[in-house]
Amino acid sequence: MSKQKIVIIGNGISGITCAREVRKNDASAEILVISGETKYFFSRTALMYIYMGHMQYEHTQPYEDWFWEKNRIELLQAWIEIIDFQHKKLICHNGKTIHYDVLVLATGSKPLMINWPGQQLTGVQGLYSYQDLQLMEKNTAGIQKAVVVGGGLIGIEMAEMLASRDIQVTFLVREADFWDNVLPEEEAKMVSRHILEHGIDLRLNTELEEITGNQNHQVVGVKTKDQESISCEFVGLCIGVTPNIEFLKDTELDTNKGILIDAYFRTNLPDVYAIGDCAEFRKSPNSNRKNIEQVWYTGRMQGETLAYNLTQENPIPYQPGVWFNSAKFFDIEYQTYGNVPAKLPEDMETFYWEDENGKVAIRFNFSKHSEVIQGVNAFGWRLRHEFFDHAINEEWRVDQVMEQLDQASFNPEFYKPFYRRVIQSFNEQHGKQLKPKKTSFIQRLIGSRA
Amino acid sequence: MKKIQLLGLGLFILGLLVFSTLPFIGDYRLEADIVSASVKTEHEEAMLRTLRPMYGEVYNSNFRFIADFNTLFEEYNEDLKRRDAWDDVIWDDYAFSITKGATQTGVISRPLLFFSISIGLAVLGGLLYIFPLYKGEPEGIKNDGIYFSSMKSRGLLGIITGTYLILFYVILYWFPEYMTNLVIMVDPLSKALSGAEASQWFLYGLIYTLAILVMGVRMFRKYKGNAYQTIRTVSVMFFQLAFAFLIPEILILLNKPWHDFKNIWPLDYSFFYDYRIEGMISSGALGMFMLVWGIILIVLGVPLLTYFYGKRWYCSWVCGCGGLAETLGDPYRQLSDKSLKAWKIERYMVHGVLVFAVLMTAVTLVNYFMEFGLLGQATDQLHSIYGFAIGSAFAGVIGTGFYPLMGNRVWCRFGCPLAAYLGIVQRFKSRFRITTNGGQCISCGNCSTYCEMGIDVRWYAQRGQNIVRASCVGCGVCSAVCPRGVLKLENAGEAGRINDMPIIIGNKSISVKS
Numbered sequence: 003m004s005k006q007k008i009v010i011i012g013n014g015i016s017g018i019t020c021a022r023e024v025r026k027n028d029a030s031a032e033i034l035v036i037s038g039e040t041k042y043f044f045s046r047t048a049l050m051y052i053y054m055g056h057m058q059y060e061h062t063q064p065y066e067d068w069f070w071e072k073n074r075i076e077l078l079q080a081w082i083e084i085i086d087f088q089h090k091k092l093i094c095h096n097g098k099t100i101h102y103d104v105l106v107l108a109t110g111s112k113p114l115m116i117n118w119p120g121q122q123l124t125g126v127q128g129l130y131s132y133q134d135l136q137l138m139e140k141n142t143a144g145i146q147k148a149v150v151v152g153g154g155l156i157g158i159e160m161a162e163m164l165a166s167r168d169i170q171v172t173f174l175v176r177e178a179d180f181w182d183n184v185l186p187e188e189e190a191k192m193v194s195r196h197i198l199e200h201g202i203d204l205r206l207n208t209e210l211e212e213i214t215g216n217q218n219h220q221v222v223g224v225k226t227k228d229q230e231s232i233s234c235e236f237v238g239l240c241i242g243v244t245p246n247i248e249f250l251k252d253t254e255l256d257t258n259k260g261i262l263i264d265a266y267f268r269t270n271l272p273d274v275y276a277i278g279d280c281a282e283f284r285k286s287p288n289s290n291r292k293n294i295e296q297v298w299y300t301g302r303m304q305g306e307t308l309a310y311n312l313t314q315e316n317p318i319p320y321q322p323g324v325w326f327n328s329a330k331f332f333d334i335e336y337q338t339y340g341n342v343p344a345k346l347p348e349d350m351e352t353f354y355w356e357d358e359n360g361k362v363a364i365r366f367n368f369s370k371h372s373e374v375i376q377g378v379n380a381f382g383w384r385l386r387h388e389f390f391d392h393a394i395n396e397e398w399r400v401d402q403v404m405e406q407l408d409q410a411s412f413n414p415e416f417y418k419p420f421y422r423r424v425i426q427s428f429n430e431q432h433g434k435q436l437k438p439k440k441t442s443f444i445q446r447l448i449g450s451r452a
Numbered sequence: 453m454k455k456i457q458l459l460g461l462g463l464f465i466l467g468l469l470v471f472s473t474l475p476f477i478g479d480y481r482l483e484a485d486i487v488s489a490s491v492k493t494e495h496e497e498a499m500l501r502t503l504r505p506m507y508g509e510v511y512n513s514n515f516r517f518i519a520d521f522n523t524l525f526e527e528y529n530e531d532l533k534r535r536d537a538w539d540d541v542i543w544d545d546y547a548f549s550i551t552k553g554a555t556q557t558g559v560i561s562r563p564l565l566f567f568s569i570s571i572g573l574a575v576l577g578g579l580l581y582i583f584p585l586y587k588g589e590p591e592g593i594k595n596d597g598i599y600f601s602s603m604k605s606r607g608l609l610g611i612i613t614g615t616y617l618i619l620f621y622v623i624l625y626w627f628p629e630y631m632t633n634l635v636i637m638v639d640p641l642s643k644a645l646s647g648a649e650a651s652q653w654f655l656y657g658l659i660y661t662l663a664i665l666v667m668g669v670r671m672f673r674k675y676k677g678n679a680y681q682t683i684r685t686v687s688v689m690f691f692q693l694a695f696a697f698l699i700p701e702i703l704i705l706l707n708k709p710w711h712d713f714k715n716i717w718p719l720d721y722s723f724f725y726d727y728r729i730e731g732m733i734s735s736g737a738l739g740m741f742m743l744v745w746g747i748i749l750i751v752l753g754v755p756l757l758t759y760f761y762g763k764r765w766y767c768s769w770v771c772g773c774g775g776l777a778e779t780l781g782d783p784y785r786q787l788s789d790k791s792l793k794a795w796k797i798e799r800y801m802v803h804g805v806l807v808f809a810v811l812m813t814a815v816t817l818v819n820y821f822m823e824f825g826l827l828g829q830a831t832d833q834l835h836s837i838y839g840f841a842i843g844s845a846f847a848g849v850i851g852t853g854f855y856p857l858m859g860n861r862v863w864c865r866f867g868c869p870l871a872a873y874l875g876i877v878q879r880f881k882s883r884f885r886i887t888t889n890g891g892q893c894i895s896c897g898n899c900s901t902y903c904e905m906g907i908d909v910r911w912y913a914q915r916g917q918n919i920v921r922a923s924c925v926g927c928g929v930c931s932a933v934c935p936r937g938v939l940k941l942e943n944a945g946e947a948g949r950i951n952d953m954p955i956i957i958g959n960k961s962i963s964v965k966s
Contacts, residue, residue: 015895048896055597056933057901064895064910066791166596199590298894303959310962323960328892330935333592337892337937384937387890391957412889412940414931416679448760448883449943 005030008312009092009102011082013037014046015298016278017108019305020312021075027313033074034100036092038081039132042067047298049135050159054166059132087254087271104273104312107250107261108305111243111279111296113156118239120213125221126237129160138163138238145169145235149224151210152241153180155329158193160238161202162332172203172232174210174224180331183344188354189379190344192363193331200332213237243296245280258282260294265319267308275312277304287322290341297327324394325377326387334361339390340377342367350376353400353431355424357382364424368400375400383420384412404428404436415449454587460580467573472616474570474633475623478557480517482506486553495542502528503550518551518629547629548652555632566637571659578666582673591677593933595902603856604783610856618853625844628652646704654701660776661697665689667779674782680928680941684768688775696772708735711742714770716749718809719870721838726820754870755877761943762884763874764926771870773863776852777904778927781860785929788859788906795906798866798923805842806872812838842867861904865923875922883943884926885950886919888912890957893938899930913938916956918949 008024010017013035021033048062070077081095085105092100113128115121125141127134142148148164150157153175161171177183179190180197197204209227216222223233245260256262256270260282267275278301283293295304303322311317328337342365346352351370356363362382368375374397378390389410393403403410407421425438453461484500484507491499502524511517525546532541559566586594602609623630635655642650668689675681695714703711709731717723723746732739757765767774788794812834819827851863864871878884886909893916899909905923909930912919919939931939955963 045895045897047894048898051896051898054595055599055601056593056595057897058599061897061901064897064914196590299891299958302891302956303961306959307961318961321959321961323958326891326958328894328936333590335935335937384889384940387892387957391890412887412937414678414680414928415941416683418679 005032006103007032007034007101008104008106009100010035010106010108011037011092012108012110012278012280013040013043013077014108014110014278014301016110016301016305017106018043019302020106020108020277020309022073023306023309024313025073025075027309031313032076034076034078034102036078036080036082036094036100038079038095041077041079042070044132046130049129049132050163053135053138053163083249085250085253085255087274090273102273105275106308106312107247107269107274107276107280108278108301109246109250109280112246112248113239114242114244115239116241118210118213120215120221121239123213123215123221123237124219125235126213126239128239129156130243142167142169142236147234148172148236148238149174149232149234150238150240151224152239153177153182153206154240154242155181156243157238157240158197158331160240161197162200164236164238165200165202169236170203172205172234173197174205174208174226176207176209178207180204180206186342186344186346186352186354186365186379188356189336189363189365189381192356192360192381193334193336195360196332196334243279245282245294247280265321266311266317267304267320275308277301277308283320287320290325291322295322299326324391326391334382335384337380337383337385338378339385339387340367340375340394342377342379353428355420355427357420357423362420364420366400366403373399373401375403378403386410386412401434401436404434405439408439408441454584457581457584460577460582463577464574464581465577467570467575467577470566471570471574471634474559474566474637475514475631478514478555478559478633480511480514480551480554481509481556482517482521482550482554483508487550490549490553491546492544495544495546498528498540498542499546514551514555514630514632517554518547521547521550548632551629552632552635555636557633557636559633559636563637563640566633567641570634570637571662575662575666579669582666582670585670585673586676594674595898595933598783598786604786606787606857610784614853614856617855618849621844621849621853624652624656625848631655642701645698645701648704657697660772661692663780664692664772664775667782671779671782675932678928678932681932684928685779687769688771688778691770692772692775703738706738708738709742712772713742713745715772716754716766716870717746718806718813718873719771719773719868720746721809721813721843721869722835724813724817724820725835726816729820754874755881758874758877758884759882760884762882762924762926762941763871763878764884764924764941766874767864767871767925768927773847773851773868774925777855777860777864781852781855781904784855784860785904786859786901787857788861788865788904790900790903790906790908792908795908798906801866802868802872802875802923805846805867806869808838808842809869842869859904859906861906861925864925865905871923871925878924879920879922883946883949885942885944886912886924886930887940887942887944888916888918888954889936889938889940891916891959892936894936896935898933898935899939902929902933904929909939916951916954918951918954920950 008031010021017035021035024031024033042063043065044062045064048057051057052059052062082092083095084093090102092102111130113130127137127141129138147170149172150161151174161173164171179187180194182190194204211225211227213221214223214225221237223231224237225231247257247261250257250261254271260280261269261276262284263269263276263281264284267277269276279296286293300322304320307320324340326339349370350367352365352367354365364383365379366375367377375393404425407424422438425436428434429436482503487499487503488496505524506520529541599605603613631652635650635652638650638655638658642648642654668685671685672682691714696712700710700712722728732743768778815834816831819831846867847863854862893913895910895914897910899913903909904927905925907921907924909919926941928941931941
C-alpha cells in the first residue's frame with residue numbers, strides 16, 4: 003500500500019476502531035483522528051458512571067494517553083465545519099484546513115428532538131456527548147425534581163443517574179410498558195416493575211405535550227397530553243438519537259437520515275466512507291437488521307471491516323454475524339442473542355421462564371416446525387456469547403440448547419443455577435422429556451466447565 | 453443518612469478518640485521489682501543498677517518516663533561500647549516491658565471499662581452504621597458517589613485516615629512503649645485466652661480481627677445478592693478469627709509455640725529461622741506437625757491448589773493480609789494505579805522481594821545446618837534488615853497505612869513474596885482464568901477501576917482476551933461491577949486458557965485478531 007493520509011472525523015468506538023485496525027494492517031499510512039468533543043477516546047456508554055460517581059472521566063478512557071503516539075495515530079481536537087470534497091480538504095472551526103486522501107466519517111449521533119414547545123428552555127437537554135454530561139452536571143446541581151421523557155435505553159439511564167443523586171424522577175413513557183417496542187411484553191413489564199422498585203415515578207402511556215418555563219427562561223415543569231402538569235427543575239429528553247450530520251446536509255454527499263452507504267461503507271463520493279451511528283445503509287445488511295445501526299458493537303464491527311477494506315486489495319462487504327446486544331436496567335442485566343422481536347412472528351414459537359422473585363427471566367424463540375433456535379433474551383442471567391453464537395449460527399434445535407443450558411450460563415460462581423427449573427418448565431409447557439445434565443462431585447469440586 | 457447510622461458514626465468516632473487519647477494518660481513509676489520482673493536474668497543486675505535513679509519518681513507522662521529510661525539505658529550501653537566491652541552490651545529492647553510494668557493508670561483497675569469505651573464503642577458504632585446500609589434497596593452494585601467521597605477518593609478525610617494508620621503502625625512496630633495503656637486494657641482478654649499477659653502484638657491481632665469481622669459485615673451488606681462475594685467474605689472472616697487469632701492463643705495456653713497454621717513461607721518469613729525451627733522441634737508431635745504441615749503447604753499446597761483454583765484460594769479466601777484488604781480495604785479498592793508503568797514497577801518489586809526472601813532463607817538454613825559455622829550470627833543482621841524493611845515498613849506501614857492513598861493491595865501487589873510465588877504458578881500452570889464473554893464489552897472501565905490489584909482488566913475484555921495475570925487475586929469484583937456480564941472467574945481446562953490472538957465474536961465479514 004502506498005502511503006496515504008487517512009483522516010477520520012469522530013473518535014468514538016467506530017472511528018477509533020477503524021484507526022487502530024488500519025494501523026495494525028498498514029504500518030505506513032498516515033492516520034489522523036479529529037474530534038471536537040474530547041481529544042482522547044472515551045467510552046460513551048460510561049458517561050452515566052461519571053455522573054453517578056462510580057468513575058472519573060479518566061477511567062472511561064480505554065487507552066492511556068501515550069498509546070496514540072506510540073501507534074502513530076495523530077489526534078486533533080477540533081470541530082470540522084466545512085468539507086471541500088472536490089479538493090479533499092477539511093476546514094476547522096478555527097479556519098485551519100486539513101488535506102485528506104481518504105476520509106472516514108464517523109460523526110456519531112445526537113439526541114433526537116421533535117420540536118416540543120419549550121425545549122429551548124434552560125434545564126432541558128438530551129444526553130449523548132461529553133458536553134451534554136457537563137451540561138447535565140450544571141443543570142442538575144442542587145435540584146430536587148426532574149422529568150425524563152422517553153422509554154428507551156438513554157431514558158432509563160438518565161433516570162438512574164438522577165436517582166443516584168436523590169433527585170426525584172418522573173419518567174414519562176409513551177408506550178404501555180418500558181421499551182415494549184423492542185422487548186416482548188413479559189420482559190417489558192419486568193423492567194417496568196423494577197423501575198418502580200427504585201422509587202421512580204413511572205408514567206406509562208404518557209406523552210409530553212409541552213415544557214413550561216418562567217420569565218428567566220428556566221424550566222419549571224411539563225404538561226402531558228392528558229393535560230397533567232408536573233413541576234420540575236430539569237427535563238431530560240431521551241426519545242432516541244439521530245445521525246449527527248448537520249454540517250453535511252446540502253453538500254454533494256448523499257444523505258437521508260444518515261450518510262448513505264453501500265455494503266462497503268462507500269458513500270456516493272470517491273474516497274469518502276461513513277461508519278457507525280451516522281451511517282445509513284442503502285440496503286440493510288440482512289433481513290433482521292436495520293439500515294442504521296446505532297449500538298456500540300456494530301460501530302466496532304463496522305470500524306474493523308472498513309479498516310480491512312482500506313488496507314487490503316480486495317474489499318469485502320459488511321456482513322455482521324448473529325445479532326447480540328446488552329444493557330443494564332438499574333440492577334437488572336439484559337442480554338440478547340439472535341432474533342427476539344417484541345411481537346412474535348407467525349412462524350415462531352416462544353418459551354418464557356421467569357423466576358419467582360421476578361428479576362430473572364429467559365426467553366427462547368424458535369421456528370414453529372423445525373424447532374430451530376432463533377434467539378434468546380435473558381434478564382438477570384448472564385449468558386455465554388460464544389455458546390449462543392454457535393447455537394444460532396449452526397441452527398441447533400431448541401432441545402439441544404436446553405440440554406446444554408448449564409454450560410450456557412455465564413453467572414459468577416456459586417450463583418443459584420436455574421437451568422433445571424427452566425428445563426422442567428419447558429418440558430411441562432411443550433410436552434418434552436428433556437433431562438438436565440448431571441455434574442459429578444469431582445467436576446463441582448474443581449469447578450470444571452466441561 | 454439514617455439516625456441510627458449517625459449515632460453509629462458518632463459512637464465510632466468517640467471510641468476512636470478514646471483509643472487515641474488513652475496512650476497519653478496516667479502516671480509512670482518504676483520500682484526495682486518491676487525491673488527484675490521485666491528483664492532476663494543475665495541483665496537483671498546491670499539493669500537494676502542502671503535504672504536506679506528512676507526508682508520511686510512519679511512521672512505524669514510516658515514521654516518523660518521513656519526519655520529518662522532511654523537516656524540511662526543508652527548511657528550504660530555507650531559506656532560499654534567505648535570500653536569495647538561488647539559482650540556486656542544489652543541488645544534487648546526492654547522499653548516496652550519496663551514501661552508497661554511502670555504504668556499506673558485507671559486502666560489497670562478497670563481494663564474492661566476502658567476496653568468498652570474505646571474498642572468496644574468503635575465496634576458497636578461501626579456495626580450500627582453498617583447494619584442499616586442499603587436497607588430496603590434492591591440488590592445490586594452500590595458504587596454511587598464513591599468519587600464524590602472525600603474518604604474514598606483521596607480527599608482530606610482519606611489523607612487524614614491514611615496518616616492516622618501510618619502513625620499507628622510506626623508506634624506499633626517501633627515505639628510500642630508509648631501504647632502500654634492500650635495493651636494493659638486487653639490483658640484480661642489475653643489471659644482468658646492464652647493465660648499470658650498481652651503484648652502489643654496481641655492488641656494488634658485483636659484490632660485486626662475485629663476490623664475484618666466488622667468490615668466483613670459491611671461486605672455482606674454491600675454485595676448482598678452476590679454469592680461469590682458473600683462466601684468469600686465468610687471464608688476470610690473465619691480464617692482470621694480461627695487460624696490467625698484464636699488457635700495461636702490456645703497453643704500458648706497449651707504451652708506450645710504461637711503458630712498460625714494458614715500462614716505460609718515466604719510471607720511467614722521467619723518460618724525457617726532457628727528459633728522457630730527449634731521451637732517446633734521441641735514441641736513434641738504437634739510441633740513436628742507444624743513443621744511438616746508448613747513445608748507441605750509450601751511444596752504441595754501452593755502449587756496444587758493454585759493449579760486447580762488460581763492464587764485466589766489463598767489471597768482472597770484465606771490470607772490475613774488479603775482478609776484485611778478485602779474487608780477494611782474494600783472502600784479503597786478503586787485507588788490502585790492501573791498504568792502500564794505501575795505494572796512494570798510492580799513486577800520488579802514483588803519478584804525482587806521474593807528473591808530477597810529466598811536468599812535470606814537459604815543463607816539461614818545453610819547456616820543452621822552448619823551449626824553456625826559458616827556465618828555465625830551474621831544471619832541475624834539479614835533478618836533484622838528484612839524484618840524492618842519488608843516485614844514492618846512495607847507490609848505494615850505502607851501495606852495498610854496507604855490503603856486510602858494507593859488502594860488496598862499495595863503490599864500484596866508490590867511486596868508480598870508469597871503472592872509472587874503463587875502468581876508464578878497461576879500465570880504458568882493453572883486452570884484459573886477470567887473468561888471474557890465474546891464481544892459484549894463496552895469498554896466502560898468499571899472492571900479496571902475497581903480492580904484492587906491495578907490490572908487493566910478492560911484492556912483484555914475489550915479485545916475478547918481471557919485475563920491470565922500473575923497478580924490477579926480472584927476477588928471477583930471486576931465481574932460483579934461489569935454492567936454487561938462480560939467477566940467470569942472460572943476454573944477450566946488449560947486448552948484455550950491463554951488466547952494471545954483472540955477473535956471478537958459477532959463480525960462475519962472478517963476475523964479480526966486483536
